[in-house]
Amino acid sequence: MQTMLEMKNINKSFGVVHALKDVNLEVRKGETMALVGENGAGKSTLMKILTGAYQRDSGAIIVDNEEIQKNTTKTAKQHGIAQVYQQAELVEELSVAENICLGEKAHGRRGIVSWKKMNQLIEELLKHYEIPLHAETQVKHLSSAMKQFVAIAKVLFRNPKIVIFDEPTAVLSDKEVTILFHIIESLKKEGITIIYISHRLEEVFQLSDRVSVMRDGNLVAVLENKNLTKNDLITHMLGKNLGAMYCEQKGKPVSDRKVLELDRVSTDKIHEVSFSLKEGEILGIVGLVGSGRTETAMAIFGADKIKSGRIRVNGKEVKFRVPADAAKAGIFLAPEDRKAQAMVLCRPIRENISLSKLSSIARHGVCNEKKEIENIQKLCTDLKVKMASMESPVQDLSGGNQQKVVIAKAFTADPDILIFDEPTQGIDVGAKAEIYVLLERLRSQGKSIIVISSETEEIQGVCDRAIVMRSGCVAGEIEGEELKQTELILQYMYKEKQV
Amino acid sequence: MSESRIKNYFKTQAIPISVLVLMIIVASILSDAFFTKINMQNLLIQQASNMVVSLGMFACILSGGIDLSVGSNLAVASVFMASLMNTANFGVALIVTLLLCMVIGAVNGFIVSKLRIAPFIVTLGMTEFSRGIAYWYTGSSPVSWRNAADEAVMTFIGKGRILGIPVLTIIMIVMILITMFIMRKTVVGRITYAIGGNEQAVRLSGINTLWWKMFPYIFSGLCCAVGGILMTARLGLGAPTNGEDLANDCIAAVVIGGTSFTGGKGNISGVIIGVFILGIINNLLDLMNVSSYPQMMLKGAIIVLAVVFSTIKDKNE
Numbered sequence: 115m116q117t118m119l120e121m122k123n124i125n126k127s128f129g130v131v132h133a134l135k136d137v138n139l140e141v142r143k144g145e146t147m148a149l150v151g152e153n154g155a156g157k158s159t160l161m162k163i164l165t166g167a168y169q170r171d172s173g174a175i176i177v178d179n180e181e182i183q184k185n186t187t188k189t190a191k192q193h194g195i196a197q198v199y200q201q202a203e204l205v206e207e208l209s210v211a212e213n214i215c216l217g218e219k220a221h222g223r224r225g226i227v228s229w230k231k232m233n234q235l236i237e238e239l240l241k242h243y244e245i246p247l248h249a250e251t252q253v254k255h256l257s258s259a260m261k262q263f264v265a266i267a268k269v270l271f272r273n274p275k276i277v278i279f280d281e282p283t284a285v286l287s288d289k290e291v292t293i294l295f296h297i298i299e300s301l302k303k304e305g306i307t308i309i310y311i312s313h314r315l316e317e318v319f320q321l322s323d324r325v326s327v328m329r330d331g332n333l334v335a336v337l338e339n340k341n342l343t344k345n346d347l348i349t350h351m352l353g354k355n356l357g358a359m360y361c362e363q364k365g366k367p368v369s370d371r372k373v374l375e376l377d378r379v380s381t382d383k384i385h386e387v388s389f390s391l392k393e394g395e396i397l398g399i400v401g402l403v404g405s406g407r408t409e410t411a412m413a414i415f416g417a418d419k420i421k422s423g424r425i426r427v428n429g430k431e432v433k434f435r436v437p438a439d440a441a442k443a444g445i446f447l448a449p450e451d452r453k454a455q456a457m458v459l460c461r462p463i464r465e466n467i468s469l470s471k472l473s474s475i476a477r478h479g480v481c482n483e484k485k486e487i488e489n490i491q492k493l494c495t496d497l498k499v500k501m502a503s504m505e506s507p508v509q510d511l512s513g514g515n516q517q518k519v520v521i522a523k524a525f526t527a528d529p530d531i532l533i534f535d536e537p538t539q540g541i542d543v544g545a546k547a548e549i550y551v552l553l554e555r556l557r558s559q560g561k562s563i564i565v566i567s568s569e570t571e572e573i574q575g576v577c578d579r580a581i582v583m584r585s586g587c588v589a590g591e592i593e594g595e596e597l598k599q600t601e602l603i604l605q606y607m608y609k610e611k612q613v
Numbered sequence: 614m615s616e617s618r619i620k621n622y623f624k625t626q627a628i629p630i631s632v633l634v635l636m637i638i639v640a641s642i643l644s645d646a647f648f649t650k651i652n653m654q655n656l657l658i659q660q661a662s663n664m665v666v667s668l669g670m671f672a673c674i675l676s677g678g679i680d681l682s683v684g685s686n687l688a689v690a691s692v693f694m695a696s697l698m699n700t701a702n703f704g705v706a707l708i709v710t711l712l713l714c715m716v717i718g719a720v721n722g723f724i725v726s727k728l729r730i731a732p733f734i735v736t737l738g739m740t741e742f743s744r745g746i747a748y749w750y751t752g753s754s755p756v757s758w759r760n761a762a763d764e765a766v767m768t769f770i771g772k773g774r775i776l777g778i779p780v781l782t783i784i785m786i787v788m789i790l791i792t793m794f795i796m797r798k799t800v801v802g803r804i805t806y807a808i809g810g811n812e813q814a815v816r817l818s819g820i821n822t823l824w825w826k827m828f829p830y831i832f833s834g835l836c837c838a839v840g841g842i843l844m845t846a847r848l849g850l851g852a853p854t855n856g857e858d859l860a861n862d863c864i865a866a867v868v869i870g871g872t873s874f875t876g877g878k879g880n881i882s883g884v885i886i887g888v889f890i891l892g893i894i895n896n897l898l899d900l901m902n903v904s905s906y907p908q909m910m911l912k913g914a915i916i917v918l919a920v921v922f923s924t925i926k927d928k929n930e
Contacts, residue, residue: 417816436821437818454814461807483798
């Protein structure tokens with residue numbers, strides 16, 4: 115088979131950090147190459163060099179038998195290299211078609227746009243790839259998942275030869291993932307070469323022809339996707355055998371006492387949600403994006419206004435006006451969007467961790483830094499947070515370590531009830547396993563935990579019981595052996611409510 | 614103080630420090646009068662009230678807001694201080710002035726925090742409102758004081774010295790130290806930084822941002838009161854026209870000192886450097902007999918340049 119792309123002996127350093135060490139990546143024409151590795155392994159850096167966002171220190175890039183001397187974003191585009199970015203940059207006020215055409219001169223004749231022609235062309239494109247979007251819809255009315263599809267269409271419109279997908283499923287629910295996979299299948303049929311970066315190994319198995327594994331700036335293995343097992347892949351990624359990802363010694367609820375009860379709670383976004391959390395239980399809430407799972411957490415935490423229904427903590431009815439009230443009542447929330455909601459990125463790790471309980475380090479409003487530093491040093495060593503110093507800003511940390519900082523916040527706050535919204539989103543397998551261990555540890559300290567996730571496997575691996583949500587309502591409750599049946603969970607997630 | 618903190622400090626302050634050093638060198642070359650004891654003291658005395666008000670502005674910008682009303686609030690402080698000394702005495706005048714300005718700040722803060730109106734608009738409105746109070750209260754003419762005891766106290770503040778150091782400078786340093794303590798060591802300082810960095814994260818960490826968000830504006834009010842009293846003491850009278858361009862100068866000083874306009878990043882030593890950079894420019898151009906109009910032009914250019922540099926720096930990070 116013909117080689118489409120060759121990256122030879124690529125080196126790249128940032129200051130003293132040697133990010134890429136003699137990396138050789140070879141992709142055949144029309145194949146789907148998965149690129150996997152832990153956070154910080156060098157996947158993104160390598161792709162940025164390919165798209166011209168970064169300049170390589172040494173090495174060669176050959177596309178379709180033509181060497182690219184100085185690669186810029188412009189030359190990359192000329193060679194048909196296009197990337198679908200994780201966070202789609204779209205103009206909210208413009209329509210789908212306008213966003214897709216943005217930057218292309220195709221329809222401007224003397225600077226005048228032919229709306230009809232443009233919309234028609236885009237409708238055809240959307241129909242061709244079976245993307246459930248309309249050309250004239252305004253982007254601001256779309257969900258984040260649908261915006262991702264606009265970004266994909268934007269790339270496809272430019273007739274690329276090599277398409278790079280970087281974690282395309284991060285914001286997608288399972289149903290939307292099937293749409294995406296369908297698009298990728300069509301691209302394959304058209305002979306377009308695909309590089310697919312993902313943390314979700316199931317996707318890698320399903321989609322790719324071959325897998326390139328990166329570790330610490332090296333490309334350590336290129337594997338054929340035949341007879342490849344998950345364990346093999348993880349071993350290559352980590353350089354060691356991980357064993358089971360989920361905790362083998364799972365705890366159990368301490369008692370049947372209900373620490374948290376929701377009784378027909380409604381807000382603008384959820385409708386009559388009722389469930390309860392037992393002492394020492396890990397309860398899962400699973401559902402698609404927009405099913406009301408995050409909104410339920412926000413309602414419990416006092417961040418969304420409750421229109422009707424009752425919430426009881428330890429049997430006592432509570433009314434939280436603001437999140438601070440919920441925190442006082444012993445509830446902790448690790449929000450869905452780590453960067454935007456869970457931490458102050460520009461502030462030091464130390465201050466971020468203490469933020470969840472400033473009263474514990476302050477007297478009369480003055481912070482006791484000595485005591486604080488001692489405590490946090492101990493906690494960070496304990497949780498194995500990899501950091502240069504606790505004074506460095508959290509933005510310097512990788513996703514997994516940022517999540518550990520959020521968990522450190524939970525330990526500091528020392529609440530009775532913890533809500534983790536997508537605790538492992540966008541973090542690598544190694545860090546995931548560590549986070550699951552920490553959840554178990556919190557449970558062993560007598561805490562009751564709610565884990566919200568869109569990954570059914572995660573809910574199955576971590577939780578004792580799960581609530582399935584769909585369009586703002588509780589669609590089902592699954593316990594014990596039933597929890598192992600993925601089919602059943604999916605049924606609740608997608609199908610109409612059974613009366 | 615750990616090593617990484619010191620390193621971090623020089624990393625963030627590299628540009629303002631080098632500009633200040635450069636300014637001093639250029640000024641000493643251009644004017645023989647610059648590096649004299651008298652001129653240095655003048656510089657310190659002239660900058661005292663600007664410095665104090667800039668500290669409040671710093672807190673507001675740090676929290677992601679801004680206080681455009683500082684100049685008018687300073688005028689309010691100035692006229693109330695002067696006239697209350699005639700009807701009551703120094704002590705009463707001092708307390709009433711401090712409280713009044715803090716109330717004005719609290720009103721700013723409450724509207725910004727509770728009603729969620731953009732700080733720019735709220736404090737722009739307050740600029741007019743406060744200036745109106747100052748003119749209305751005085752009938753638009755300057756106010757002086759006659760009581761001999763008050764006269765002595767005010768003269769001591771405005772012109773007195775302790776161990777050869779001007780009292781104005783000492784008060785300025787005390788205010789700087791107080792602000793440093795608040796911003797670095799206290800809960801409210803930490804939350805101010807955090808709110809500027811990511812307000813939603815602070816809220817979801819279980820902190821009631823409503824009250825904490827008011828703090829910078831109340832503090833700014835306090836700084837305006839102190840700054841106004843210093844200016845009144847130095848000039849020997851309270852005038853409703855005081856502090857006309859003050860907001861511009863303070864914003865410029867804070868921004869030149871490396872404080873991020875979006876909030877969350879910055880420190881007080883930067884503000885001090887910023888105030889002196891602007892002070893030296895004014896002082897030097899005065900010494901060289903340049904008229905005040907080109908001075909304004911230069912200042913405007915420097916403000917924009919400072920923001921351009923800090924934006925470029927942020928992008929590179």
